[in-house]
Amino acid sequence: GAVVSQHPSWVICKSGTSVKIECRSLDFQATTMFWYRQFPKQSLMLMATSNEGSKATYEQGVEKDKFLINHASLTLSTLTVTSAHPEDSSFYICSANWREDRPYNEQFFGPGTRLTVL
């Protein structure tokens, strides 16, 4: 149980285009989902926290107009990279948790999406 999927697993796009990445909780309702970015050989950097039905909370330094997050249902969150540029190329990982209260006891991670912007 507690499986999280991401789609696509790898996307290549041209500079200036927008790319949408989906994160789905397959067998549980995810009240909270997290989006991370991981550069090669570096750690995961939290980008934003999204709660179903409300606006995402972005970490300092993350452009909310650049990285649009939507959490419209309890099983789906999407990250849209708008007007992508080569510096946006990275590995994007989502995670999900089913508890609303603090602290969250565990997060379940998706397999990640590799974004390459030409």
Place this chain on the structure above:
Amino acid sequence: AQTVTQSQPEMSVQEAETVTLSCTYDTSESDYYLFWYKQPPSRQMILVIRQEAYKQQNATENRFSVNFQKAAKSFSLKISDSQLGDAAMYFCASLDDKIIFGKGTRLHILP
């Protein structure tokens, strides 16, 4: 500010031997969780072990155990009887209202 520090970028251990990965953290919360995650070449994050801060007893999961020193804010991971499949990046993480990861330690297993 919530921080997690892993001071060992890389480590190597002989197969079947024991290795300890270091981690220190800082948080202003009294109620928090600590984790060790493994990231193999597939890049899928895998939970290795979890420790609730309010529990004094060190968590163990088969060959994996932690040394949790709350006062010192230290949370090291011990891997016993190292196996080739243990080779991966290991991330220490702290969770209060959000999860923060350390920079990771790449573990090599020498046959």
